[in-house]
Amino acid sequence: MASVTHGAARRSRAYVRVKGPEAVDYLNRMLSNDVPDTGSVDALLLTPKARVIAPVLVWRRGADDVLLLTEPQLGDALREQLVRMRFAAKCEIEPEEHVSTIVLGNGDGIPNRDYGVPAVELLDSELDGDADLERLRIEAGTPMFGRELDDRVLPAEAGLDERAISFTKGCYPGQEPIARQHYRGKVNRRLRVLDVKGIPDAETPVVHGDKEVGRVTSAVDGRALAYVRVEVPDDAELTVAGAPARLHWPPERP
Secondary structure, three states: OOOOOOEEEEEOOEEEEEEOOOHHHHHHHHEOOOOOOOOEEEEEEEOOOOOEEEEEEEEEEEOOEEEEEEOHHHHHHHHHHHHHOOOOOOOEEEEEOOOEEEEEOOOOOEEOOOOOOOEEEEEOOOOOOOOOHHHHHHHHOOOOEOOOEOOOOOHHHHOHHHOOOOOOOOOOOOHHHHHHHHHHOOOOEEEEEEEOOOOOOOOOEEEEOOEEEEEEEEEEOOEEEEEEEOOOOOOOOEEEOOEEEEEEOOOOOO
16 A cells, blocks of 8 residues: 555646647547546646647536646646637636645545545645655555656556547547557557655666666656556566565555
């Protein structure tokens, strides 16, 4: 299980409001997951070739009011892409300024599934704390843009097909390669949690025998995320930065 199951901590975010009579319909045509009737879902804004432009937490704030939460460096790209593709859709797309606090445990707020334990995200709360969100994220196997997600990575390799993609919704950019991979293909590597010694640097090779089978993307003391080839057995004896390592299966998401 994850190390921490209570507490709070601030999280850096960018926020984009999509509001208007056609806001939900427009987002359903652009994102990889449907806007929920209430609460939140994870989704992706993708290129036509299914590369990630931005991972988003989609919060249905009202009937015609949706707030998109993404990584702080992606707010401008998210808004610009949505504005560029809007055409005649009747909705406004504007940035907002907030402060996010992640509160671990059940409670009122925007449901957040990044940490392997129940959690909610509060906007503009005075709460703060020192919960180790990075360790929780890594132990939960949750990818972050700029570390696990870049233009080299397909969503299925990062496990995002399980949490951020609907295979029953209407068309959206990138849907065709996503569906083709899901129904006909397979991935050669997947994001895995590793037990490691110390804190290996990003891009450190993961070695099985005398063969490089993966690369580290994020790490905290004793745990790392890494892309590892799918043929590597779950009980394989691995080496990372010259020290023994092994695959660690992440906990189920709440």
